[in-house]
Amino acid sequence: MNIKTLVSLMCMVFPGAVMAVPMTVVTPKALSGPITNPGTGIASFHQGYGDQLTQAQYPDTGIEYERFYWSEVEPVEGQYNFALVDEAFKFAAKHQPAMNVGLRFMVMDGPESGSKIPDWLIKKGVKGVWTSDNKTFAPDLDDPIFLEYSQRLLNAFGKRYDGNENLAYIDIGMVGSWGEWHNSNFPSMTPLEKRYTPAQLEKYVTMHFTAFPKTPKIMLIAGGDNLVSATRRGAGWRADCLGDWRNFSTTWNLMEDDYPQRIEAAQAAWSGFKDAWKRAPISFEICGHMAEWKTIQHYSLEEVQRTFDWAEAQHASTINLKSTEVPAMYRGIVDKALTKLGYRFRLASLSHDSVVSKGGTLTLNSQWKNEGVAPIYLKYDLSYRLVNDANKVIAQGRTSDDIRSWLPGERTASYRLALPATLANGQYFVEVAMLDKQGKARINLANEGKQSDGWYRVSKVRAQ
Known part of the structure; x- marks a missing residue:
């Protein structure tokens, strides 16, 4: 995973103060060979x-x-x-x-x-x-x-x-x-x-x-x-x-x-x-x-x-x-x-705040590519989650994006992941997956970072 941290100066007018909000931008590494997916x-x-x-x-x-x-x-x-x-x-x-x-x-x-x-x-x-x-x-x-x-x-x-x-x-x-x-x-x-x-x-x-x-x-x-x-x-x-x-x-x-x-x-x-x-x-x-x-x-x-x-x-x-x-x-x-038939989804980039607070939200702005020649025709839900060092899921949510509309080419998406009020300070991993109705990760992405349960670990965030 290629991670680059940017500092975005968001000018919020307070008496004599400027607040700096650090941003993280990741460009997950792509896979080049065939990947196997349902219906393709x-x-x-x-x-x-x-x-x-x-x-x-x-x-x-x-x-x-x-x-x-x-x-x-x-x-x-x-x-x-x-x-x-x-x-x-x-x-x-x-x-x-x-x-x-x-x-x-x-x-x-x-x-x-x-x-x-x-x-x-x-x-x-x-x-x-x-x-x-x-x-x-x-x-x-x-x-x-x-x-x-x-x-x-x-x-x-x-x-x-x-x-x-x-x-x-x-x-x-x-x-x-x-x-x-x-x-x-x-x-x-x-x-x-x-x-x-x-x-x-x-x-x-x-x-x-x-x-x-x-x-x-x-x-x-x-x-x-x-x-x-x-x-x-x-x-x-x-x-x-x-x-x-x-x-x-x-x-x-x-x-x-x-x-x-x-x-x-x-x-x-x-x-x-x-x-x-x-x-x-x-x-x-x-x-x-x-x-x-x-x-x-x-x-x-x-x-x-x-x-x-x-x-x-x-x-x-x-x-x-x-x-x-x-x-x-x-x-x-x-x-x-096989690198072209059907759909082939790749997460090209993901950006989000580097630091979050308990009870807040983590806004995830993503750019996706469908590098195949067709869309996906059955419904799967684009989902994100936050996990800790022990691989325990701390927060998870399904987006409203209908990936069946993702024709070949590029697509941008944004999702606000709600964070629990009990979120402890520390580092967390951001993971992404496309889930079936039972909540199982089913779609292989053309990215590195796949975990044993089918989710992809793509970034990090710190809570404080």
């Missing part, structure tokens, strides 16, 4: 499907992303398998630091997979089509029975999880294979965009907003008019197959021939689309696995760098690398991106 960075995908990768093989993760088929979460009508989702939250909570969770609900997989909506629902007479081998049922998304029970499903899970302080987002799924708003892996079926009108599919966007009104939401970039509608309502967006430079074709790719055009079309339809990141997350999932980028696609370092640069330019908060090993040749690019 690289995703853990379905708990790594049981694989235990080291941090040398896969970066530390800030979000646990899981997707569930309807047949898994409601195998019997009205009996919801909350345990599956609860397990995702438990897994995220055990991680150090604790992660947030992202969720998606799905109704289809592939033609060979078998039906992914429960049998009891099919037996109710839901319209749809079977594959030629009668193995997999694809529901009619505009069927009244299917619509009714879809809303019931989402409502049940929304009642339990909406507003959960560790739910980073709900992914607007339920439409198409894997909830990805397409059925291109069912060649015998009419493509979704030709089979249904935007008005018909809009019902699924509305369902998610109805069931999860408090939770941030994200919508697939391939949603067309429904993407525009969802972001206009306050959703962020996501894209699958990030990093496709020649995964499907040598003459066409998503990075140059699809994503940019979809973004421009959405912006043309609604002028606020490119600012959606200011209100809700932008999230990506890579194409294939990064090991395949090396061994099959033979992507150069320049191509991989372009992939992550593009994600940062879209103000991405998270990227799902699918919990598979990152080749060593690409790891430096990933780690560099």
Whole structure:
């Protein structure tokens, strides 16, 4: 910690007297490498499907992303398998630091997979089509029975999880294979965009907003008019197959021939689309696995760098690398991106009186920087405390600052910490943290000085 004490002459007119008030200004040392925080960075995908990768093989993760088929979460009508989702939250909570969770609900997989909506629902007479081998049922998304029970499903899970302080987002799924708003892996079926009108599919966007009104939401970039509608309502967006430079074709790719055009079309339809990141997350999932980028696609370092640069330019908060090993040749690019993805808060400076009195207040004037490319989307409280040499908390308070409004760039803040009338003379430490609802420090700052309980020791003050 670099501490400099200034003497500020505050001219207070007393008979023949001038009072000198010493001020302390600190500029806490910054960290330069990746830091891990809830709701940002690289995703853990379905708990790594049981694989235990080291941090040398896969970066530390800030979000646990899981997707569930309807047949898994409601195998019997009205009996919801909350345990599956609860397990995702438990897994995220055990991680150090604790992660947030992202969720998606799905109704289809592939033609060979078998039906992914429960049998009891099919037996109710839901319209749809079977594959030629009668193995997999694809529901009619505009069927009244299917619509009714879809809303019931989402409502049940929304009642339990909406507003959960560790739910980073709900992914607007339920439409198409894997909830990805397409059925291109069912060649015998009419493509979704030709089979249904935007008005018909809009019902699924509305369902998610109805069931999860408090939770941030994200919508697939391939949603067309429904993407525009969802972001206009306050959703962020996501894209699958990030990093496709020649995964499907040598003459066409998503990075140059699809994503940019979809973004421009959405912006043309609604002028606020490119600012959606200011209100809700932008999230990506890579194409294939990064090991395949090396061994099959033979992507150069320049191509991989372009992939992550593009994600940062879209103000991405998270990227799902699918919990598979990152080749060593690409790891430096990933780690560099981790210094930008999502939010990255740093206390640049703090100033306050060097000396305080019992029963008074300590005014803390701070300058903060968000060095990431996005804000934080869940609520945490910026807090300060005074501790003595024995690490006993003497005074503590939460500011009224809503750090969700801290976009990339600089921000100043001021807080008056009330001091107890019993404050003993002596030296005290000033500490800062961002707390969850339970009062636990959850956000890692890009500063040195972190204590064992997650607070940051940033300055000193003397009481007399």
